[in-house]
Amino acid sequence: MRVEDVVCTFCGCLCDDLVIETDGKKIVGVENGCTLANEKFMGDHRLKSPIRREGDRWSEVSLNDAIREAAEILLDADRPLLYGWSGTHGEAQSVGVHLAEILGGVIDNTSTVCHGPSIMAIQEVGHPGCTLGQVKNRADVVLYWGANPIEAHPRHLSRYTTYADGFFVKNSFRERKLVVVDVRETESAALADEFVRIEPGGDYAVLSALRAIVRGRGEVITGPVAGVSREQLVRVADLCMKAKFGAIFFGLGLTMSPGKNKNIRNAIELTEELNRHTKFTISPMRGHWNVYGSNEVFCWITGYPYAVDFARGIAFYNPGETTSVDILRREECDACLVVASDPGAHFPRACAEHLARIPTIQIDPHVNATTHLCRLQIPVAVTGIDAEGTAYRMDGVPIRTRKLFDGDHPSDTEILERIYAIVKEAKGA
Amino acid sequence: MTFVLITGRTIVQGSYVERKSHPDYHVEASALHMNPVDMLEHDLEEGSTVLVSSDAGKVVLQARPSTLLQRGELFVCLGPYANHLVGPGTRGTGMPDFKTTAVTIEPTDDPVPGVAELMRRCGGVPYEG
Ligand code: SF4
Numbered sequence: 173m174r175v176e177d178v179v180c181t182f183c184g185c186l187c188d189d190l191v192i193e194t195d196g197k198k199i200v201g202v203e204n205g206c207t208l209a210n211e212k213f214m215g216d217h218r219l220k221s222p223i224r225r226e227g228d229r230w231s232e233v234s235l236n237d238a239i240r241e242a243a244e245i246l247l248d249a250d251r252p253l254l255y256g257w258s259g260t261h262g263e264a265q266s267v268g269v270h271l272a273e274i275l276g277g278v279i280d281n282t283s284t285v286c287h288g289p290s291i292m293a294i295q296e297v298g299h300p301g302c303t304l305g306q307v308k309n310r311a312d313v314v315l316y317w318g319a320n321p322i323e324a325h326p327r328h329l330s331r332y333t334t335y336a337d338g339f340f341v342k343n344s345f346r347e348r349k350l351v352v353v354d355v356r357e358t359e360s361a362a363l364a365d366e367f368v369r370i371e372p373g374g375d376y377a378v379l380s381a382l383r384a385i386v387r388g389r390g391e392v393i394t395g396p397v398a399g400v401s402r403e404q405l406v407r408v409a410d411l412c413m414k415a416k417f418g419a420i421f422f423g424l425g426l427t428m429s430p431g432k433n434k435n436i437r438n439a440i441e442l443t444e445e446l447n448r449h450t451k452f453t454i455s456p457m458r459g460h461w462n463v464y465g466s467n468e469v470f471c472w473i474t475g476y477p478y479a480v481d482f483a484r485g486i487a488f489y490n491p492g493e494t495t496s497v498d499i500l501r502r503e504e505c506d507a508c509l510v511v512a513s514d515p516g517a518h519f520p521r522a523c524a525e526h527l528a529r530i531p532t533i534q535i536d537p538h539v540n541a542t543t544h545l546c547r548l549q550i551p552v553a554v555t556g557i558d559a560e561g562t563a564y565r566m567d568g569v570p571i572r573t574r575k576l577f578d579g580d581h582p583s584d585t586e587i588l589e590r591i592y593a594i595v596k597e598a599k600g601a
Numbered sequence: 602m603t604f605v606l607i608t609g610r611t612i613v614q615g616s617y618v619e620r621k622s623h624p625d626y627h628v629e630a631s632a633l634h635m636n637p638v639d640m641l642e643h644d645l646e647e648g649s650t651v652l653v654s655s656d657a658g659k660v661v662l663q664a665r666p667s668t669l670l671q672r673g674e675l676f677v678c679l680g681p682y683a684n685h686l687v688g689p690g691t692r693g694t695g696m697p698d699f700k701t702t703a704v705t706i707e708p709t710d711d712p713v714p715g716v717a718e719l720m721r722r723c724g725g726v727p728y729e730g
Contacts, residue, residue, distance in 0.1 A: 182615075211616040223728065230728050284695050292694065324610040355607060355700075356669045356676065372605045372674065373701050424609065428699040432692070459610075479695060495695025516720055517621060517681045520697050521658050522689040524681075528724030538619045541681050543728050544720035 179573045180209045181259075181556030183325050184458035184566035185304075185332075194576050199557070206326035218537050218581070219551040238550050239587065242509070243594035245531045245548070249507035251483065252277035255284075255496050258463035259512030259536075261561020261573060264584035265462075265469040268511060271592050273474075273482050274601055278505070280496040281466035282459075282513050283478045289427040290456045291467065291477050292491055293436035300443050302419070302453040303567045304331070309338035310451075313415035315351040317439065318375065318425020319457045322359040325566075328421075328457070334363060340416075349415075351408060353378070354425055366408060374398020376431040378405070379438040385409040386445045413449040420454040427456075458566035460513075461556075465564035500526045510534040511584060516541035535587055552584050559583035604639075604675045606655070606686055606702040614678040621681075621716050630680035631660075631713045633706075634667035645708065652709040653686060655702050660685035660719070661711045675704065681719045 178190040192213060193201030202213045222238035223230055233241075246252050254272045257265050258281050265281075272279035283291060307314070314333045321328040329335050337344045352364035353375075361367040370378050374397070381397040384390060386409050393402050412418050420443060426435045439454060446452035458464045467477035474480045476489035479496070492498060496515070499505050500523035507530055516524050517540060524545060532546040537554050553559035558579030564570050617626035633651055645651060645664045652661050653675075660682055670676055677683040679699070687702050717727035 207612055208615045212619070215619055217620050219730075223730065225726055225728075228726050230726070230730060285697070285699075288695050320609065323612045324615065326612065355674070356609075358669060369671075372607060425700065428608075428696060430698070430701055432694045432696055491695040492691055492693035495691065497689055497691055497695060497697055501689035501691075514618075514621070516723075516725070517684070517716075518679060519684060520687045520689040521685045521723060524684070524720065524723040524725075528720070538621075539728060539730075540619075540621045541716055541720055544717050544725040545723060546725075549728075 175574070175576055178576065179556055179563070179571055180205055180212070181461045181554070181563065181573055182208045182212045183461055184464060185325050185328055186461055186563055186565040186571050187327055187331060188571055192576055196577050199576065208326060213557065219539050219549060222548070222550045224548045225546070235550070235582070238548055239590045240594065241548055242533045242550065243591045243598070245507050245533055246275055246509060246591070247595060247598050249277070251505050252507045252509065253496060253499055253505035254279040254509045254511070255515060256282065256511040256513030257466040258282040258460035260584040261462065261555045261559070261563060262465045262469050263561045264511070264588055265466050266473065267585060267588040267592055269470060269473045269480070271588060271595065272480065274592070274595055274599055276482050276485065278479070278481045278483070278494055278499060279470070280479045280494070281470065282463055283467055284495045284497065285518060286424060286459050286463065287427055287456045288478060288491060288495065289433035290436045292433040293440055297437055297440050300440065300447065300453055301455045301567065303569055304565070307419045307453070308332045308336045310340050310417040311419040312341060312347055313349045313351070313411060313418040315353065315418070315420045316360055317353040317420060317422040318429065319421055319423025320354070320358040320360045321457065324423070324459065325457055349411060351411065366411065368400055368404060368408060371399040373430040375426055375429055375435050376438055379435065379442050381405050382409050383438070383442045383445050386413060386442065386449070412446055412452065415450050415452070418446060418450065418452040420452070421457050422454065423457045455567060462563040464566055464568060465562065468564050468568070497523055503529070506530055508532045510536070510542055510546070511588070512536060514540040514542050516545045535584060537581065550587055551581055552587055553579050553581040555584070561585065603703050603705055604673055606675045606677060606683070606704045608677055608679045608683040608687070608699045611678045614680060627713070627715055628663070630678055630716070631662050631682045632665040632677065633662035634665050634670060634676035636670045636672045636674065637666040637668065639672050640664055640666055643706065643708065650709050650711060650713060651706050652711065653704050653706050655686040655688070655704045657688035658685045661709055661713050663713055681716055685719065
């Protein structure tokens with residue numbers, strides 16, 4: 173069977189134009205997808221059944237027993253951490269938040285180690301953003317700052333920027349200027365009309381220098397800033413000010429570098445400054461396909477986008493305190509439920525060590541690094557292949573993902589609802 | 602000499618995100634990208650094993666030349682190898698310093714550990730199933 177307009181559940185671009193061929197049990201062909209999409213849809217490397225570890229031995233366990241044990245571990249804990257969520261649909265994320273609330277635990281999503289600092293900055297100074305469609309149709313200057321779309325969001329350039337012709341930008345490749353700012357001369361940088369190489373840790377200073385020039389105070393810059401020549405800074409500022417519509421996309425090169433949230437604040441304020449001259453927008457390059465959705469879902473239920481602590485009986489949020497890396501580093505949580513992410517691979521070693529120390533449960537279709545750290549893993553259906561639900565694209569547009577066929581595994585929502593029901597009964601709620 | 606370790610995504614790392622036990626993931630995630638002149642100076646060839654150390658830990662990686670990097674910079678794609686070197690401090694932001702870890706390097710004959718072995722060193726029990 174051939175299914176058109178399939179949504180790719182890999183990166184935050186959430187491309188919705190894939191054509192997938194299935195034989196009713198597995199996928200046999202993918203059209204329009206990038207390398208990452210092909211791997212995602214064609215690869216079939218699922219964990220077959222729930223597994224549990226006792227001491228040094230792994231064994232298979234029935235789904236019912238796994239669900240009961242997961243609920244018991246969470247009920248036994250004083251300070252459970254529920255982490256992940258960006259690789260599942262909104263409906264499952266919603267059950268997760270309710271589960272955290274009834275347990276009095278902490279729930280956090282992967283923004284904590286990607287665009288958490290961007291969210292902190294947006295909470296301080298707002299977000300002059302727009303949808304990707306606006307960029308495609310209008311932007312004649314695009315900046316990628318600390319982002320490498322060729323490797324991380326391979327179709328971003330072809331769907332929305334350099335290679336995408338738009339309503340007002342008829343010949344995009346010629347008419348749209350591309351600026352790439354990075355510490356490395358990445359593959360994306362090689363495509364740029366202007367590549368700005370910054371010394372590691374120099375983003376804040378370069379953003380401030382650009383702000384000064386745009387403000388008309390260029391004379392305060394007397395020499396190179398963080399490895400960027402004054403001439404280039406003036407050239408880039410001019411290019412931006414002369415744009416009819418400019419769009420900045422920033423990645424983890426800004427959020428993870430010294431300054432973190434303050435880098436993003438500075439970038440947003442540069443955008444604000446540019447809006448005195450022309451129309452400019454700024455948007456984060458969200459990584460996981462539904463990490464934006466986890467922020468939305470957490471927000472509409474609790475008021476906070478990530479790192480939400482229910483220990484006080486009400487929602488409390490304080491990045492640096494209620495964020496997963498800090499909670500694990502302080503060895504504070506005494507159980508962890510990992511859903512649709514891999515902190516074993518993506519958190520610093522000290523955090524992985526604590527995950528191994530406490531009972532960690534993982535709900536995930538695949539064997540990953542966290543598998544080796546956990547006590548129990550429940551495989552689930554993959555959203556966008558054998559499960560469906562709502563996701564949010566990197567620009568905040570909700571898109572319904574599709575189920576292509578019935579698989580052998582339950583969805584995240586189903587497993588979480590069953591765990592929730594047991595917890596609710598035990599709590600007498 | 603102290604190097605700055607930068608981490609980030611690569612398309613190969615992304616392609617194997619659901620297959621972290623695969624040998625190709627192991628090769629990609631444990632590749633230590635270095636400026637070729639730095640490699641020369643440290644007597645390293647492509648594939649040489651290198652013990653990389655930071656304040657947070659040590660791990661053996663495999664050198665891979667990269668002209669995308671300046672001298673003094675190292676790149677390892679995000680994953681369990683890089684995270685053996687990144688410290689857990691977040692400076693009150695929730696976000697570790699993934700892009701600017703200070704590290705030192707020395708040649709070694711020790712082999713590069715697999716992902717399951719790295720997790721065993723963190724206290725886990727490898728699942729081989
Ligand atoms: S760019 Fe992202 S969403 Fe689009 S096909 Fe590639 S991995 Fe999928």
